[in-house]
Amino acid sequence: MQHILLTETILYVANQQASTDFYENLFRQKADLNVPGMTEFRLSDTCKLGLMPNDGIAKILKDKTPHPQTGQGIPRCELYFYVADVATEYANAITLGAKEISGIENRDWGDKVCYFADLDGHVIAFAERF
Incomplete structure (x- = not known):
């Protein structure tokens, strides 16, 4: 699919800061974006990994899916x-x-x-x- 220019996988996490610290150490690089509600790591020219708090995505999903915390x-x-x-x-x-x-x-x-x-x-x- 030539029309897809970038892939970002976003993980829903219980504790954004703890997960940010974990992935910064795992990747041995600082997050490229780290603001309340979203952390991002650029892993290559075409791939990013995001971290979003469970409660943040739950506001977007509303009652359409189970709360991500139930799958912790x-x-x-x-x-x-x-x-x-x-x-x-x-x-x-x-x-x-x-x-x-x-x-x-x-x-x-x-x-x-x-x-x-x-x-x-x-x-x-x-x-x-x-």
């Missing part, structure tokens, strides 16, 4: 990042106290991958081709 800790998405060195990212995530789901393993789809959960239970994978 339940894996609701997976962020799959291809990186230059999966071992470095694994060590960084462990140091930050990310909840390990699966250590570094060669997977049958051709990637070497490790899996963690962030503070809200969102799954993060770091991968490299092997």
